[in-house]
Amino acid sequence: MAKIHHLFVIDPIENLNMKLDSSLRVARALCNIGHLAYICTPGQLEWLSRESCAAAFAQELAFPDGDIHSMRMSPARRLRLDYFQAIHMRKDPPYDMNYIASTWLLDSAVARGVKVYNAPHALRNLNEKLSIFKFPEAIRDGLVSAEPQQILQFIKESANGDAVLKPLTLYGGRGVLRLNLNQQKEEKVLHILREETQNGQDLRLIQAFDERIFQGELRTFSVNGKALSWCLKKPHGDNFLANTRSGATLETYQPRADEVAMVEKVAQSLVEEGVYFVGFDIIGSFISEINITSPRLLHGPGDTHDYYKDIAAALVHDLG
Structure with a gap:
């Protein structure tokens, strides 16, 4: 099996929530099956006019103990984006003009045949709050x-x-x-x-x-149109925000058939627009947000399934 070179465009390592971060765990899973993973920040992207695509000052990753906390990074070197077969745009919002400018540079890699997850044009066109309006039957x-x-x-x-x-x-x-x-x-x-x-x-x-937020908000992570994992985020006390940064706790969740059908119908539609990874937030029976920039793979504390291995396998299959 040929090695696939993956570049993850992420926030600076020191800014990541290592407990919840999914980007490095996907990178580790790819390395575990023999592929190569690199990282850079948006500020480490550049485009020289005489070159046909942008480049990145990227660091190769290694996980000698199979743990992200043992991760090692090589010194940064300048690599054209078409050196990679896959690029993962995983920078967290805020979604500002610097973010958009990064997608312009990533477009140059797409033009050279590189697969970018999620597609730069989709990151520009599908706002995480507003994109729910494309699916009025599934939202409040x-x-x-x-x-x-x-x-x-x-x-x-x-x-x-x-x-x-x-x-x-x-x-x-x-x-x-x-x-x-x-x-x-x-x-x-x-x-x-x-x-x-x-x-x-x-x-x-x-x-x-929706008062049902106090019963918890579902986070569903889909890959290539298929729902992969589910968890329940329960707000802390009287707080209605079901975000871990606001104190929400995570529980395992077994979805109903109608919930899976709703999510996968939307997710499969998004695949047609170049969206491979999606994090859905669901309150009651309604989708409240569609997260496509850097959705985290969340699962309850009792769920020991290795979803990152599943994601790595799906990526290898998608890349042929």
Whole structure:
């Protein structure tokens, strides 16, 4: 079997949550079956005009003890992106112009026949909050607007006075607010909306608040259109944010057949747009977010299945 060279574009090592990070674990799984894994940050990408594609100052990884904590990195060397057969864009949001600029450089590798997971054009075109609107049958009704009065009207008429407000370009629960007209005066909510939208300049997503969040939010990880793993993220105490950074705990979860069918229908549609890895968040029976930038593979503490080995095998199969 020919060795496949994989490049993982990630945040700086010191910024990774090593307990939950999936990128290095996938890299380790690939190395364990005889392939080669390298890492770089977006800041280590460059493109020289006389070259047909961009390059990376990349470090090769080794896992001598089979543990990510024993990982060793070679000195960085400059390698053109077409040196690799696969590139994994795994940088966390915020989704800003620096992120978008990185996808432009990755496009040069796609033009040279390199497979990029997920595709650069999909990372630009499919916003993690807004892409749920492509699947209205699988989501709660929502509104994207920068106009405070329009948002307030939606809260009154479509959310029974209780809603959740989300920025479009952040992650991990950052900037997410609950606005409840049953507990807050309308003038106060309108003031918050003006502040959040910069007086009608910044778009926000608004949806009805779902009390089932306190029973937990599902995280499903899909690979190439198939649901691979499931876990339940339970908010801490009265906190409605089901993010580990907000104190949520993880539990194992056995999905129902209808949940698998819903996820895989959406995931298979996304594959057609170049999206190979997806992290779905599900509250009740509705998809709340579709994470395609750097979804983590989460599973409950009692789940010992090696999903990273499955992912490595799926990647090798996809690359032929």
